[in-house]
Amino acid sequence: MNIGEIAKRAGVSRSTVSYALSAKRPVSEDTRRKIQRVVDELGYQPNASARALANGRTNTIGLVFPPAGNHYTGMQLDFIGSVTEAAAAYDYDVLLSPSGMDSDRSFQRLLGERRVDGAILMEIRLEDDRLDHLTAVGFPSVAIGRTAHPEGSWWVGLDHTALAAACVHHLADLGHRRIAFVNRPGQLLRAGYESAHRGLEGFTKAAAERGLTVRTYCSGDDAASGLACLERILHEDPATTALVTLNEAALGGIYRGLAQAGRHVPRDFSVTGVVASRWAETVTPQLTAADVPAEEMGRLAVELLVKRLDHPDTPARYHLLAPPISLRASTAPAGITPADPAPDPGAPTNP
Template sequence: MATLAEVARHAGVSASTVSYVLSGKRSISEGTRDRVERSIQELGYHPNAGARALASSRSHIVALMVPLRTDMYVPVMMEIAIAVATTARQYGHDVLLLTGEEGPAAVRRVVGSGLADAMIVMDVELEDERVPLLRDSVHPSVLIGLPSDPSGLTCVDLDFTATGELCGDHLADLGHRDIAVIGEAPAVYQRHTGFAERTMEGLRRRARERDLRLIHRPCDGSYESTAGVLSRIFEERPRTSALVVQNESSVGPLLSLLQQQGRAVPEDVSVIAICPDQVAEQASVRLTSVAIPAQDMGRRAVELVIGKLEGRDPHPLTLLPPQLTVRGSTGPAPTV
């Protein structure tokens, strides 16, 4: 492995100049900086993390808080985490993954230990207990999610309120009036998790505006739970002609149950899902869906937090507009 001294000889500069290029502590001419950076790349030099931290007063580590709860769809969470890690490496940063459900304690631990220069926080609740600490911290932070009061914070998320509205509009335009939502696990709503609450806010708004009859039933995603929820929906609202699914684990069981009951999709029941494209495309019926832009959210979160570390003041709120892809699972409401 190349040493700093070897990089200096290769670039024709002093070792201190290489250190200044790495730390950014002094202004270095563009030509010299380019020469040093080319040498670093050609020799495959990787500065010692401890020495680099001492030299720059930074760890070049970003902490990613991603509680891995059993009631969440882990593949999406990990897709975001991978996007964060790969993007951070492009900026010369590593990622410290915090997967426990520690809440404010984890924020205090990161801030108090100096383990990381910045934090990216996921699984954001409307009244998230971590938010006051993040507002007061000297460490930059970005939330992937949106609390009820985002003032003083930098947040990036899919616009889930607009997502709910888009689903409602699509089904209303097709003539559906009785719509049921198969939602996330009950604990997700008990925590008032932002994405789930905001989706329902958008759907309820469209229900009021377009005279839709809407019911919402949480579901833990298992076959048994999905069967129970579906049975309850049709018992309470026999004329239900469309289902909005915001629970990736329920997609497979739901389509199987509808087939067993002799309900054709979309002739008898339309189904629209809020899920990754892969889930929608690989279902037994290709689902009309609003995609979860996991990679985009992870990438943008890193870009925002790096901007804050470099002294830039990014836009506090980045809401990604939802994109609806119409496939084979939605059609006109059946005639009575």
């Protein structure tokens, strides 16, 4: 069932069918109706490949999401879901590409073979060869994340520095003096992952400002690693009374470790960090945290990309988000310890 078949049955030429369906040139009401009836009868839909070949657009966007370690985090799921739905609203399909690097086979296919009109990249690194490559060849893309030099490129990101700092200030305000930081896996930090770097930086700087004693750790993206990490924390400094984490997958293990160590959250130990709200609300006690607005970020990324595709010469745009800390149930004023009487924490922690 191709356009020629429709044309034949409607007794017109192929081009007339094309114009009748696209309305790019006027077609008489009579023939339009005739064509439409044949189209409806046969359930004709134009072939996407042919259309893409002819007008140079696939109406597809690529979603590049490297497998961080061996599995995916809940946040990635939220991005995938929201990007897909937002794209559908603009009549774009989403092609997944599980590629980590520039040289990746799958990545090359997306670009070189022109499978997509534009791309959204996740899990950005401070120095990201994929983005460099895309910028170099002028391929329309939007990053979910921000490189070290984001000027002139399109992205939607989270202000990890500010968020981690906000967590530190929140804990410091509550009187905590010895706190730990649980980062994403060391391998990702070394690879230069933005969230891991900026989060660590924000944490360190804010802790220094407040004169806190800190230790920083990396944990694998799973519960067992989180548990092991927490055990190290308590072993290396048993006086630690709070921690900040960026690693939502490790959270379950952290909580378990605290329970096993007999530290009650939040009475004996406060936990906070930057995680998707779904997770923060799933654990018990619910996590006081900066909620990652994954849905919004996915939607914004699609909007930026669509804008960029529709107006190729628009100057670069971006969104830097810094959601507030949602007060839930995992933080409390530091207990009175011999060395460190708790200062007045001010307003009560939780509503």
